[in-house]
Amino acid sequence: MHKTHPNITLAPIIGHRGNSAAAPENTQAAVIAAHDAGIGWVELDVQLLGDGTPVIWHDKDVARCSDGKGNIGRLHWAQASKLDVGGWFGDAFRGERMASLPSMLTLLNALDMSVNIELKINPGRDVKALVERVMPLLRSALSPERLIVSSFDAQALAYCRHYGNARELALGKLFRALPADWRTQCQSIDAYSVHCHWPRLKRYQISAVRDAGYPLLCYTVNDPSAFHPYWALGVSSVFTDDPVTFQRYLLNHSNELNHPNARK
Numbered sequence: 001m002h003k004t005h006p007n008i009t010l011a012p013i014i015g016h017r018g019n020s021a022a023a024p025e026n027t028q029a030a031v032i033a034a035h036d037a038g039i040g041w042v043e044l045d046v047q048l049l050g051d052g053t054p055v056i057w058h059d060k061d062v063a064r065c066s067d068g069k070g071n072i073g074r075l076h077w078a079q080a081s082k083l084d085v086g087g088w089f090g091d092a093f094r095g096e097r098m099a100s101l102p103s104m105l106t107l108l109n110a111l112d113m114s115v116n117i118e119l120k121i122n123p124g125r126d127v128k129a130l131v132e133r134v135m136p137l138l139r140s141a142l143s144p145e146r147l148i149v150s151s152f153d154a155q156a157l158a159y160c161r162h163y164g165n166a167r168e169l170a171l172g173k174l175f176r177a178l179p180a181d182w183r184t185q186c187q188s189i190d191a192y193s194v195h196c197h198w199p200r201l202k203r204y205q206i207s208a209v210r211d212a213g214y215p216l217l218c219y220t221v222n223d224p225s226a227f228h229p230y231w232a233l234g235v236s237s238v239f240t241d242d243p244v245t246f247q248r249y250l251l252n253h254s255n256e257l258n259h260p261n262a263r264k
């Protein structure tokens with residue numbers, strides 16, 4: 001094992017932005033919904049508000065997932081914390097508030113859950129400021145076995161690796177299409193895992209990632225039957241918006257699927 005890699009037990013199903021089919025994405029409600037469905041791992045996006053508050057949020061602005069307007073990089077917590085971030089999803093979630101990273105970490109610990117935190121670098125945002133704000137919070141709240149930090153941004157992951165005493169830290173490199181130099185990129189940050197957009201993955205690429213010893217995590221997979229053949233090729237986990245449907249599929253097909261964790 002790499003000296004920088006914690007001893008992680010990955011689950012085959014990771015709730016993408018929580019259980020985002022059942023509750024508004026990236027909220028405490030979505031994490032609770034994942035936990036209620038028996039899902040132990042969730043993926044959440046983090047970025048900084050204009051006043052430096054780290055929040056669990058995907059988009060560069062709040063238009064799609066709240067009752068307000070404005071860029072994340074310009075909003076302050078006093079404004080962002082008043083937004084309704086649940087009503088857009090359904091009346092049952094009206095009144096849901098944006099989660100700060102510290103409040104989300106408290107919830108994850110209370111539920112004994114594991115998390116893939118994606119450092120979301122929207123255009124124009126300060127990579128170093130995000131890493132310097134987020135890393136101490138993550139490291140003090142979560143044991144290394146329950147945390148993967150990922151990003152599309154190679155610089156962000158390089159900062160994480162060199163930040164403080166980040167000796168035991170699982171880093172996941174996100175790719176859209178897997179580039180020819182993926183291996184060099186992963187080696188340079190001592191990546192733990194490779195996270196890929198599954199429709200673009202070629203069979204030989206899956207084999208190469210697996211043979212190089214990296215867990216391969218695929219996003220965002222919402223059709224368990226279309227994904228079925230990929231398990232046998234060596235994929236470790238999927239990020240799915242609908243972990244309940246996926247879980248049911250895996251259980252119903254456990255005899256055919258070549259995945260150690262698919263049998264329960």
Ligand code: G3P
Pocket residue numbers: 016043045058118150174195219220239
């Ligand atoms: O981390 C997997 C996936 O979330 C990456 O894309 O845009 O959904 O954050 P996105």
Ligand code: MG
Pocket residue numbers: 043044045118
């Ligand atoms: Mg994400």
